[in-house]
Amino acid sequence: MSYSRTADRYTRPAILFHWLIFLLIALAYLAIEIRGPKGTDSRAFWSSVHFWAGTLVLSLSVLRLLWRLWAGAPEEIDHNRLLAFLARAAHLALYVFMFAQPLLGILMINTGGHPVTLAWLNVQYTLVGADAIARPVLKNAHVWLGNAFYWVIGLHALAAIVHHVLFKDRTLRRMTGS
Ligand code: HEM
Numbered sequence: 001m002s003y004s005r006t007a008d009r010y011t012r013p014a015i016l017f018h019w020l021i022f023l024l025i026a027l028a029y030l031a032i033e034i035r036g037p038k039g040t041d042s043r044a045f046w047s048s049v050h051f052w053a054g055t056l057v058l059s060l061s062v063l064r065l066l067w068r069l070w071a072g073a074p075e076e077i078d079h080n081r082l083l084a085f086l087a088r089a090a091h092l093a094l095y096v097f098m099f100a101q102p103l104l105g106i107l108m109i110n111t112g113g114h115p116v117t118l119a120w121l122n123v124q125y126t127l128v129g130a131d132a133i134a135r136p137v138l139k140n141a142h143v144w145l146g147n148a149f150y151w152v153i154g155l156h157a158l159a160a161i162v163h164h165v166l167f168k169d170r171t172l173r174r175m176t177g178s
């Protein structure tokens with residue numbers, strides 16, 4: 001088990017956080033896309049899945065960031081200055097997204113005058129009170145950021161595949177533990 005910083009791969013916890021958060025974000029996107037029309041059981045079910053997945057993304061991202069600060073990351077592979085810059089900028093943007101997107105969703109619901117309800121366990125939580133002016137701004141930001149990050153996530157995944165298939169380096173393998 002590699003819990004400490006090494007030159008050529010991410011630590012096991014870092015790899016676990018990366019792929020778990022990826023799956024939860026994919027689930028949040030899927031749920032919101034297929035939720036169906038207002039008033040249906042399908043909408044209630046998939047909205048609950050969306051809230052659960054998003055809340056877990058936020059919680060795990062806190063642990064992930066702490067682990068990143070504790071354990072660090074392997075040395076960069078890109079020796080090209082521009083590629084290294086783009087990779088760093090993309091990773092920073094993805095970290096910001098993992099916090100900002102769930103927070104916007106939670107604040108959007110709270111400013112609408114409701115607590116966030118996590119179905120099945122019946123947990124409810126509120127971070128802020130109702131605010132009719134902030135709500136539409138938060139909603140627009142949540143929908144806009146969600147749509148914009150289809151592209152950022154897509155390009156990030158494409159970059160990983162290009163590294164693996166064309167450059168034939170260890171970029172993807174060191175994030176899968178091999
Ligand atoms: C990483 C986590 C999340 C992602 C990727 C995400 C993504 C999205 C996207 C793309 C939409 C817009 C769908 C459309 O085009 O209409 C959306 C809508 C929504 N999200 Fe999230 N979301 C996340 C977390 C959350 C959380 C934590 C909450 C609240 C607890 C939340 C509440 C909502 C609500 C209520 C809507 C519907 C807005 C409306 O149409 O009225 N989201 N989300």
Ligand code: HEM
Pocket residue numbers: 018021022025026068073077087091092094095098153156157158160161171172173175
């Ligand atoms: C929601 C989707 C995703 C998010 C939020 C995300 C986020 C991130 C972040 C923040 C990093 C930087 C890690 C660090 O230095 O601490 C990273 C690295 C990485 N990600 Fe993702 N990722 C996602 C999806 C994917 C997918 C689908 C792939 C592969 C097809 C992938 C492959 C990689 C690889 C290979 C690295 C290591 C890059 C390097 O060492 O330079 N990621 N990811």
